[in-house]
Amino acid sequence: MFHRSGLILALVLVCGGAAHAQSPGPQPLAMPAAIPAPQDVAYPGVIRLEVDATDLERRIFNVRETISVAGPGPLTLLYPQWLPGNHGPYGQADKLAGLVIKAGGQRLAWTRDPVSVFAFHVDVPAGASALDLEFQFLSAVESSQGRVMMTPEMLNVQWNTVVLYPAGYFARQIPVAASVRLPDGWQFATSLDTASTNGAVSTFKATSLDTLVDSPMFAGRHFMKVDLTPGTSGPGNVSLNIVADRAALLEAKPEHIAAHRALVTQAAKLYGSRHYDRYNFLLALTDQLGGIGLEHHQSSENGTVPDYFTEWDKHAGVRDLLPHEYTHSWNGKFRRGADLWTPNFNVLMQDSLLWVYEGQTQYWGVVLAARSGLIKKQEALDSIAATAATFDVRVGRAWKALQDTTNDPLTIARRATAWRSWQRGEDYYQEGQLMWLEADTLIREKSGGKKSLDDFAKGFFGINNTSFVPVTYAFDDVVKALNNVQPHDWAAFLRERLDATNGKAPLDGLARGGYKLVYTDTPTDFFKAVETQQKSVNLTYSLGLTIGREARLTAVQWDGLAFQKGLTVGTQIVAVNGMAYEADRIKDAIKDAQKNATPIDLIVKKDDRFWSVRFDYRGGLRYPRLERVAKTPARLDQILAAR
Numbered sequence: 298m299f300h301r302s303g304l305i306l307a308l309v310l311v312c313g314g315a316a317h318a319q320s321p322g323p324q325p326l327a328m329p330a331a332i333p334a335p336q337d338v339a340y341p342g343v344i345r346l347e348v349d350a351t352d353l354e355r356r357i358f359n360v361r362e363t364i365s366v367a368g369p370g371p372l373t374l375l376y377p378q379w380l381p382g383n384h385g386p387y388g389q390a391d392k393l394a395g396l397v398i399k400a401g402g403q404r405l406a407w408t409r410d411p412v413s414v415f416a417f418h419v420d421v422p423a424g425a426s427a428l429d430l431e432f433q434f435l436s437a438v439e440s441s442q443g444r445v446m447m448t449p450e451m452l453n454v455q456w457n458t459v460v461l462y463p464a465g466y467f468a469r470q471i472p473v474a475a476s477v478r479l480p481d482g483w484q485f486a487t488s489l490d491t492a493s494t495n496g497a498v499s500t501f502k503a504t505s506l507d508t509l510v511d512s513p514m515f516a517g518r519h520f521m522k523v524d525l526t527p528g529t530s531g532p533g534n535v536s537l538n539i540v541a542d543r544a545a546l547l548e549a550k551p552e553h554i555a556a557h558r559a560l561v562t563q564a565a566k567l568y569g570s571r572h573y574d575r576y577n578f579l580l581a582l583t584d585q586l587g588g589i590g591l592e593h594h595q596s597s598e599n600g601t602v603p604d605y606f607t608e609w610d611k612h613a614g615v616r617d618l619l620p621h622e623y624t625h626s627w628n629g630k631f632r633r634g635a636d637l638w639t640p641n642f643n644v645l646m647q648d649s650l651l652w653v654y655e656g657q658t659q660y661w662g663v664v665l666a667a668r669s670g671l672i673k674k675q676e677a678l679d680s681i682a683a684t685a686a687t688f689d690v691r692v693g694r695a696w697k698a699l700q701d702t703t704n705d706p707l708t709i710a711r712r713a714t715a716w717r718s719w720q721r722g723e724d725y726y727q728e729g730q731l732m733w734l735e736a737d738t739l740i741r742e743k744s745g746g747k748k749s750l751d752d753f754a755k756g757f758f759g760i761n762n763t764s765f766v767p768v769t770y771a772f773d774d775v776v777k778a779l780n781n782v783q784p785h786d787w788a789a790f791l792r793e794r795l796d797a798t799n800g801k802a803p804l805d806g807l808a809r810g811g812y813k814l815v816y817t818d819t820p821t822d823f824f825k826a827v828e829t830q831q832k833s834v835n836l837t838y839s840l841g842l843t844i845g846r847e848a849r850l851t852a853v854q855w856d857g858l859a860f861q862k863g864l865t866v867g868t869q870i871v872a873v874n875g876m877a878y879e880a881d882r883i884k885d886a887i888k889d890a891q892k893n894a895t896p897i898d899l900i901v902k903k904d905d906r907f908w909s910v911r912f913d914y915r916g917g918l919r920y921p922r923l924e925r926v927a928k929t930p931a932r933l934d935q936i937l938a939a940r
């Protein structure tokens with residue numbers, strides 16, 4: 298339903314106005330007419346879409362579009378706003394420019410709807426059978442403007458950025474025939490079926506707008522395609538399609554490819570099904586193209602570190618990206634929260650079930666990374682320890698329930714925050730992961746090891762093998778599917794964890810898994826690798842702060858020691874015990890303070906102000922890790938082991 302609250306208000310004023318004396322002051326104007334709500338009927342026409350993606354220097358996508366129309370009269374064209382996988386209204390209407398609409402060669406006036414600013418109104422003249430559109434999508438040229446989607450070496454076509462479509466229809470009812478012109482010599486990957494290739498222009502078979510938007514393209518000068526399912530060239534084929542800033546970055550070793558192949562076989566064992574015809578991992582190894590992890594039914598857009606292959610040992614922390622996005626083909630794209638599924642890209646989404654969509658995907662992302670050998674078992678344990686510790690001290694739980702964090706895509710919208718530990722921010726991902734670890738170990742315990750969350754995955758996500766028609770669900774469906782695996786009061790289990798504002802972190806899965814969270818004075822290799830990758834010094838569990846580039850604080854733990862000293866994000870540490878700041882100096886100072894009972898004196902700076910801060914802290918360096926609890930079942934080891 299396309300809902301417009303203002304319209305309802307206007308009706309109330311008209312109908313009820315006479316019965317009430319009006320108070321002094323202005324009254325609201327009636328809202329403009331509502332945009333036609335999408336109907337599940339076939340659009341009587343087709344869209345032809347031509348994208349020229351060759352302006353690499355200026356990073357401009359030039360678009361020509363022909364929309365056939367049934368007859369004269371008012372028509373509303375929509376630019377996609379509410380994007381699947383974004384869980385919010387993050388279409389980039391600011392970057393659509395140069396829009397000219399013609400019919401039969403005559404330029405038509407258009408007006409943007411003043412309320413639905415992603416909608417354009419135009420009058421189709423008598424006798425016109427189609428509208429001809431021209432416009433540009435202006436990629437950000439710097440990250441301060443948004444995500445950079447084109448570089449001299451690679452580009453990312455997201456069809457929702459380069460299409461306007463008629464209001465009033467489900468996206469699956471609008472056929473689109475798209476083509477793209479790429480720079481000479483470039484190669485590309487997409488899940489669209491190619492109809493023909495003519496030089497640098499590739500034309501794709503007509504498909505629905507729904508499928509088009511769900512089938513983005515990566516293209517690049519340096520490109521490599523790796524078959525992850527050798528021997529399966531038709532349906533069921535999975536491939537890894539890599540673009541990179543430099544050709545040398547494509548040098549994957551056989552064991553790296555083997556781990557990606559194992560991901561496909563482990564996922565098949567887990568879900569017992571697939572919801573794609575052929576699946577394309579789109580992988581960009583780059584620090585130029587904007588980062589991304591975005592799921593689709595038959596592909597995923599993955600942007601990660603340039604040296605993903607060439608410095609393999611340094612990057613365990615990013616290698617759950619592909620397992621995460623692949624899992625979404627089952628959890629998120631195929632099974633989707635009923636309030637999140639929308640008929641087109643300009644209908645509001647609700648995110649109440651993201652603790653399944655993202656939370657359980659986060660869980661399987663790490664588990665499948667371990668089962669496939671993309672990360673070692675110890676790296677998985679260390680990763681879970683880091684997550685458990687983050688939520689062990691996530692004090693925002695005292696006022697903001699996990700359920701309420703599913704609104705963060707709309708309220709926080711991934712902006713930087715001053716107090717992450719208090720404001721929270723999409724915690725349904727990782728706190729959700731911990732909750733599902735609790736559920737998995739509980740099922741294993743109660744069933745005497747006969748059942749596990751694997752059975753839930755197969756029963757809930759694995760239905761309708763080979764179908765990629767989404768099946769939606771509500772809370773009760775999740776409860777029912779859990780009960781089918783192992784009877785328990787799952788409704789209470791979930792609601793307790795989702796609604797608590799005083800509860801402790803959901804860490805029972807560690808104990809039932811055979812481990813406990815401890816803090817020691819040395820970081821795990823995984824923790825160190827993440828620090829190196831983020832160029833940060835993470836002292837959350839001692840001084841309650843994290844130091845980033847230029848000795849600037851990137852996080853301050855709410856109610857922690859640094860908080861109590863009045864430090865905030867952005868404060869710079871200038872000196873430690875009278876010496877210029879270095880990462881090792883502050884760590885040594887913390888160690889000395891513990892050994893010799895000395896204070897830690899910092900000189901700090903924020904804007905133009907300098908001041909000194911003294912910590913009388915004797916707790917030493919503290920880093921999280923998991924410790925095996927002897928003589929308890931090592932269920933976590935079983936969860937992480939390859940099947």
Ligand SMILES: [Zn+2]
Nearest residue numbers: 621625655658
């Ligand atoms: Zn996700």
